[in-house]
Amino acid sequence: MTTAAPPLPTTPFIHKGELKQVLLAIADISGYTRYMTQNRTDLLHSQVLLTDLTQTILKEIEFPLQVSKLEGDAIFLYAELDxxxxxxxxxxxRRILSFFEVFTERLTELAESNMCPCTACKKVAALRLKVIVHSG
Incomplete structure (x- = not known):
């Protein structure tokens, strides 16, 4: 059963001197800092796993959503409202909600296919995704 998506907030955005209405969103991997600091000895595997998860989300982004910036584990997005x-x-x-689906699916695949005994690989299942949509 498909439920109606909640209405999305809007906010003004100045682009090239012109005020526009936009939607702003941040997709962020929760637990990233703790995961990286706990796994310094396994840094390479941590980076590979986090890159994989970030790319999984990036593949879901379609127009009118646009990537503004990648910062560590966060993807800053916007959509101009016309x-x-x-x-x-x-x-x-629906697209934003799909981020959670693909992230969870990929996280499960990574955790279940893991044969590496390093801490980074063993603890990957503890990562979560949060998406914040903002107006203001």
């Missing part, structure tokens, strides 16, 4: 906003807001909501 005349087609009413038509696109449900699609954007």
């Amino acid at each position: 005349d087609s906003w009413e038509e696109r807001k449900t699609d954007i909501s």
Whole structure:
């Protein structure tokens, strides 16, 4: 059963001197800092796993969502709101929700296929995803 997506907030955004209405979102891997600091000796595996998870989310991003910046484990996104906003807001909501699905699927695959005894590989299942959509 498909449920209706909640309405998304909007916020003004200045782009090239022009004020625009945009949606802002941040997709962030929870537990990243703790994961990286606990696994310094396994840093290479930590980086490989986090890159894999970040790329999994990046593959889900479609227009009108656009990547503004990648910062560590966070993906900063925005979408300009134009005349087609009413038509696109449900699609954007579903797309953002799909981030959780693909992240969880990939995380499960990584954890279940792990044969490496290092701490980074053993603790990958503790990572989580949060997505913040903001207006303000």
